[in-house]
Amino acid sequence: MKVGIIGCGAIANIITTSIVQEENNIDIAYFFDKDIERAENLASLAGGVAVLDFDDMLNDVDLILECAAPVSVKEYAPKVLGHGIDMIVMSIGALMDFDFYHELESLAKDNGAKIHLPSGAIVGLDGIKAVAKFGLKEVSLVTRKSPKSLGKNIDTEEVLFEGKASDAVKEFPLNINVAATISIACQRDIDVKIIVDPKVDRNVHEITAKGDFGEFKTTTMNYPCAANPKTSMLAALSAIRLLKSFNETICVGM
Ligand SMILES: NC(=O)c1ccc[n+]([C@@H]2O[C@H](COP(=O)([O-])OP(=O)(O)OC[C@H]3O[C@@H](n4cnc5c(N)ncnc54)[C@H](O)[C@@H]3O)[C@@H](O)[C@H]2O)c1
Numbered sequence: 595m596k597v598g599i600i601g602c603g604a605i606a607n608i609i610t611t612s613i614v615q616e617e618n619n620i621d622i623a624y625f626f627d628k629d630i631e632r633a634e635n636l637a638s639l640a641g642g643v644a645v646l647d648f649d650d651m652l653n654d655v656d657l658i659l660e661c662a663a664p665v666s667v668k669e670y671a672p673k674v675l676g677h678g679i680d681m682i683v684m685s686i687g688a689l690m691d692f693d694f695y696h697e698l699e700s701l702a703k704d705n706g707a708k709i710h711l712p713s714g715a716i717v718g719l720d721g722i723k724a725v726a727k728f729g730l731k732e733v734s735l736v737t738r739k740s741p742k743s744l745g746k747n748i749d750t751e752e753v754l755f756e757g758k759a760s761d762a763v764k765e766f767p768l769n770i771n772v773a774a775t776i777s778i779a780c781q782r783d784i785d786v787k788i789i790v791d792p793k794v795d796r797n798v799h800e801i802t803a804k805g806d807f808g809e810f811k812t813t814t815m816n817y818p819c820a821a822n823p824k825t826s827m828l829a830a831l832s833a834i835r836l837l838k839s840f841n842e843t844i845c846v847g848m
Contacts, residue, residue, distance in 0.1 A: 657681065753788070
């Protein structure tokens with residue numbers, strides 16, 4: 595499988611470093627970033643090609659992995675899917691624009707492509723998907739991050755946001771993709787609270803789901819990536835796992 599990457603930052607570095615280290619049939623061949631130096635650095639690590647023009651990789655890949663920013667999904671996803679190329683999207687907040695979501699869904703269907711959204715920095719998505727259409731009554735997310743991660747300079751805990759996921763991703767587009775992932779998984783605009791907490795050094799996500807099935811709560815206490823404290827290590831690891839799953843015969847927990 596030949597892969598092209600959009601966005602050569604923290605997530606792309608973790609994924610590329612891991613994939614090139616072991617035997618697999620994943621060839622990360624092309625690297626694109628608005629900062630060409632970042633693309634070149636990663637391309638040299640993987641023995642791939644840094645492209646200046648995004649279109650240069652489109653005709654030679656099986657899959658595009660987006661790990662750049664929500665704006666890049668708007669910019670490039672229609673082109674990728676229009677070419678019938680599968681895509682992994684990390685900046686999932688971009689899909690909380692529901693007109694855009696349906697536009698991409700139609701483009702993918704019409705051109706025989708698939709859009710993959712990794713579980714990212716949370717656990718529990720399997721359960722949410724399973725119960726989504728079976729009496730799920732309530733889903734909420736409480737996210738707690740350090741001031742550094744949220745770009746704040748405060749020394750007491752503060753609730754930064756309380757409301758719907760669609761508004762959370764507008765206010766914190768690079769910080770709250772998990773709210774979008776859960777919303778898309780259960781097809782509803784979930785309740786979100788974002789807390790900035792000087793006492794934590796991890797990105798903590800607590801999900802609560804209640805319904806006819808019973809109730810579950812999950813807590814994920816993520817170490818942030820060294821290169822980008824907004825981003826959790828687990829987000830990159832979930833994308834690596836997804837990439838590898840395309841080669842598997844027995845798929846568990848998906
Ligand atoms: N799904 C999840 O659970 C999850 C978790 C963490 C981060 N994310 C998202 O994944 C994305 C990447 O995260 P990261 O930590 O690697 O970010 P990063 O800032 O470390 O790297 C992003 C890279 O993309 C490049 N870039 C940005 N906009 C671009 C554009 N329009 N065209 C080309 N290149 C562009 C930047 O130059 C940078 O090199 C972000 O949108 C982030 O919000 C998702």
